[in-house]
Amino acid sequence: MAVEHCDLIDNALNSEPGVVTYRLLSRLAHIHVNTAKRILYGYHTAANTANPGSVSATYVITGLRKPPRKEEPPKISIQDDDKDIPMPSSPLDSIMRSSPAPAVEDEEEEKEALEAVVMMVSEDRLQETLESMNQISAVHMYSIQRTPQGQAPLPLKKLGPLEDRLRKEFPVKELKYGGKEFGAICCEGVEYQGRRPPPSAMPSAKAKVAAPAKPAPAAKSTQPEKKSTQPEKKSTQSEKKTSPTEDKKPSSFFGKAAAKPATTEKKEAPKSTVPAKRTQADFFKRPASSAAKSAPPKKQKVEQKLESDDEEEAEPEPKVERDLAKEEEIRKKKQQEEEALLAMMDMDDDIEMGDAEPAPAPAPAKEGSPDWDENEMKDDEPSKPLDKPEEKKEEEEPKEIATETKGGRRRGRRKVKKARTVRDEKGYLETKFEEVWESFSEDEPEPPKKEFKKTPAKTPAKTPAKKVGGGGKKAQGSIMSFFGKK
């Protein structure tokens, strides 16, 4: 037994959870499981010779045995075979049993009813169990753990979760068993079809840090991500494009958005010199990443509108240089934000995970595929100039602005016509139809979202009250909220 194996076991025994199974050892030391089983034995013997009882072990035995009478599996051992098989309820029965005839019967039974079994036993029951077996095909050590001062070892049932853990720590490479390495049997024809989805989100953030001078590609690279997270959004994309300002807001409600939208409204004149491109980058970025997009991006946005009026598709590269420092700063912020958000997000959200995990690899991939990215960009852009003027007018059309935030839920605001009944001076009731901005979300309203509903500053002053009443009109709200305890 090599020294390095001893060290490995030592280390593993000393760290959480303090149990070394043969599988763990085989993976740590990159050895065949059968070798690992033997090494465990060697370690266990050596440790217990030096300090008896310091390390306890569990074993796995396979073979044939007589099935136990009761559900209590290996309790019965061969030593007391004669005594405990009958377990008679009446004395008469016991007399019958003790007579020679039933003994023969028992023997026959023994031959017939042998049961193949894979058994896991603790150290103290090993010998007993081995003797109870009629035929043993293999016995090996399953795990060892330290038991200082006669401390009871972990019960066998508690070892299950360790395997689960092992699986997570040592995921099967390429989801294919390598055969020889650990000894797992490989089935050649089996294929794992869907490889992990190509990563895109995190890499883009990183890439940007690396090459801050090129915001345009950055923006592009984020686009696939957007696409993947919200396929249904595609339909509303053109509408969305019409009013970047609005888009901004839903996404920024996480931060200190409350006051900001109001200011954007007023900011009709160009105030910032930041290039349009960047805003787009912002825009295409994770919609939910928010707080970073505070004042400066907003200004940019307004600017962008104006710019895009005259520039349209020309996407000017020179402008990019204007504000490198600022950009860099913002980007860093954003990246932090993103990371925080990622952490916050549900870990089982597949897409986000897929994006987030394999950070380092994908940077080249992004560079490799600028062509289609560009195409996507172009596809998106033409709609912009068309809609822009209208948007500035007064946002008259009933539009819908949807963004996808946390966990891929769709939410946003849209314009709806609402009937409003007021009592005029003469005391008559008067019904007016007004257009009102209303926020909606596809899924059930969560507390934060409720706050959000109140925030949009563009909505006319009266809306908050309205919205409560208009709840029913909101399409696709979850009915579950209706049943909840108020």
Added chain:
Amino acid sequence: MSSRKATVEQNIQDNLLVYPSEEKDEEQDIKRPLVRWEGTRDFILEDRSYQQQFADLYFIRLLKLKPPLEEIAAEAWNKLEIHGEKVIHSPRVLDVRQGQLCWISGTIFMELPLKPNILDDLAKENYSETIVDKYTETVCDDINLEDESGRIRLTGTGLVGELLVTGCVVAVLGSETADGEFDVIDMKFPDLAPQPDLPDISERQGRSMILVSGLNVTGDEEGQMELELLLQYLTGELCGPSDQEEAGSITHLVIAGNSLCQQIIDESTPEQKLKPKRYGYDPNTYNPKPTQYLDEWLSSILPSLPTTMLPGELDPAGYALPQQQLHPALLPTASKFSDLHYVTNPWAGDIGGIKVLGTSGQNLEDAFRYIPPADGDVRLDLLERTLRWRCVAPTCPDTLWTYPFNDRDPFTIEESPHVYFAGNQPSFGTREVVGPNGEKTTIIMLPSFAETKQVVRLDLETMQATPLRFAV
């Protein structure tokens, strides 16, 4: 003591309680052969229309099973003379003349006191079906034979000890009594359907298949160790070299239903009480642990072992038979493997040339409810009977929820399988059923793994099934 210990150790085939050897002879590299897999589409519902009536199912079943049944019955009875009286065939149940010795064929219908009745359910305002263990406490005395023309009540010695359930198609020999009942003397079944040949022995030699049902994955600690042992056994990591070689001979794993535990929401805990009561699906009570664990568990097995997965009564796959395939989104990682086959329940298919037919057990469970408790545990006999009746689930649609097929009866067996199993049974059981023309089918009752910790290993060479227990 020490001498005994020594003998015990001598008897161990692979003793790995030894120091690691220098030569690496134990590091065998076992490769598992990938066998052909094919499944029928008979049980797949293309468009689910519920406009039609269930009666069509009986009609089609009778239409399909009558010819082979009448062939068998005619051969046995047509030349028969009892007390000088010739036996004649009465093609229609209603054409039977009183006192005349004849044989008739039709579908059995049994009226049992505790059978669920749709009219009762309608009469009571609140629909609630309580599932009873047995539909009858005593021997049933209201057995009827029905065909296209009508129904006749069966009595007589020929029925004693017969296992009958609603929906099976039989032929009976006897005569009509003065009460208008049919006094049965003898009974015939369609018996085993024709069977394709087993693949050549060279394709089966040293190969086996593992069947398991009722994994009941909870994702909790409880019962997890056994699942892990099973996993390690299947992937060939556990045990010694000889066992590992044996594990390498396994060519397929069949999971017959109830893979996931039933979600029980404990309403009594204080936290549960505090939560607002929700109707229907409540995301707050969803427990992702079982599916997550099953996904990981399967993903560890699949690179090594192709798997077929039937849905079961407790699985999220609808209730009515045939239960449709589990949705791949349930097990996202495992579903990406080329050799995880989600199939229907019941399912018929071909694994490496072996014809397999199996269910997750509802058919047997329900048929068993027709048998009075006094008859004891006759599940295995019933399983054999369903094969001889050529009907996987005869009690569909009477007491077992079913899709109302009106163009076919997928439950009729047109080709005898080599292996026929029913999952989620209280205990293991197996038998070889031999048909009139030498058809041989291994029938297996798969025990629920969660309860017995047993899986069933089917040796494809001998076509014999043996249980394998995982004990912790």
